Amino acid sequence: MSPWLALAIWLLVVATIIPVMGMAIGYAEMKISAHMQSRIGPYFAGGRFGWAQLIADGVKFFQKEDLVPDNADRPVFKMAPVLVMVGTVGLFVVIPFGPGLTPQNLDLGIFYALAISSIGTIGVLMAGWSSGNKYSLMGGLRAAGQLIAYELPLVLAVVGVVILAGTMSLDGIVQAQISWFSEAGWSLGMPFVIVQAVGLGVFFVASLAELSRIPFDMPIAESELVMGYLTEYSGFRFLFFFLAEFANMFTLSAIAATLFLGGYWVPGVPDSILQFVGPLVLLGKIALFVFVSIWFRWTFPRFREDQLQTLAWKWLVPISLANIIVTGVLKVVL
């Protein structure tokens, strides 16, 4: 197969997966939120369960005018959603969907993932600054402060897993969980959540903050900042941000599932079957994380800016550093 054909196929796959995943998670968010708040939610679109609601929303966004404010810095304003999307699409490259089903099994998998996802921060800052609107600027500033603060615990929480697995390749980390205790002839797997529950907790909270989801939605706090850095965006460019947020939720959940819950692995199922059910297993584990984050959304009120920074610097960073020290010592001693 020529490299150009392979490239075209991959682009097509990604271009299909991101909107589909975005819509699936968006629909789940709508319905779960509605049930948690005892309101019916979308019901009529499409005849039953309101399944067509998001398609209608998508078509609506396509039809809207692509507005660029007079005061905006045009090139920067137009580039910002693209940059946010790059940070998200790049993550799909390293996620292992099954045995031998990793798009690119990089030696530095998890490190690459953390690096590429940090590009999105620049996009958010660009959006906030270039809109030429004080609400957008405030939102962009808050987003930058928040994303810097929570990137550190996110990276540090991963280190414990890397120490245990002895590799940074995401596929290697799954393999390490599959054959944790291996003696001659038999092996017993263990998902890392059992020994890295602290790491999972820090990673999950930090990834919620990286996604700016409630209770960490200070950058777009509707009641104070209209819509934060998204205020001036409309139509297709707004849709880009919107899809990037949901796709990011998907990829960060996939990475959490891979690092802590064993990724595509189920105990007792051989590789030959996992090749087919692996992606479904991974999707199930992702759905678990997505559900919990939607649950968080309707459980906790929004943080205040100082509480948000206190949580990151005074709690999550020390906890994850202690986790690294304990894991490292135990790895050497045991």
Place this chain on the structure above:
Amino acid sequence: MGFEDWAAEPINWVFLAVALATTVSGLRVVTSPNVVHAALFLVAALAGTAAIFLLLAAEFLAWVLVLVYIGAVIVLFLFGIMITRAPTGRDEAEVDHGRRLPAVLVSTALFILLLWGLVSQWGDTTLDSVTAGTPTSVLAEGLLGRFVFPFEVVGFVLLAALVGGITIARRDLSPAEEKERESR
């Protein structure tokens, strides 16, 4: 190597495109009249540098550049610019100090120094292949083995700089101010 050989290898064209983009962005960093644009061109220049590292199969260095410089340092730059003043469009403030000649002299001297150092040290070395990069574990063993002392010294100096920065920037409130703040 003639031009024919050079043109037959696709990676050369990739290198040419990346190198040109990096150089142009680097120039725009210093010529752009808007300070935020300059910072954004710095992002492009750093991304180009990371791409060159990738072409040399130095994967780890490339991602370190992306994570630390693009993801953290530039974000702090932009944060600092926006928190003080955030000019959209043409910036009225004069960001050009007008001393062109010393700037040209210093940068040319630095370029010659680096070029001379690199060529005299590694001028004859050729890479057998760029497909096999250095594994990260080798890099780690070097940093925490042979070069552990300089590594720790750098860490110590950076920590001292951090503490110093906080000490200079932070002003403790006097007891009267403290009381006033609590009563508010």
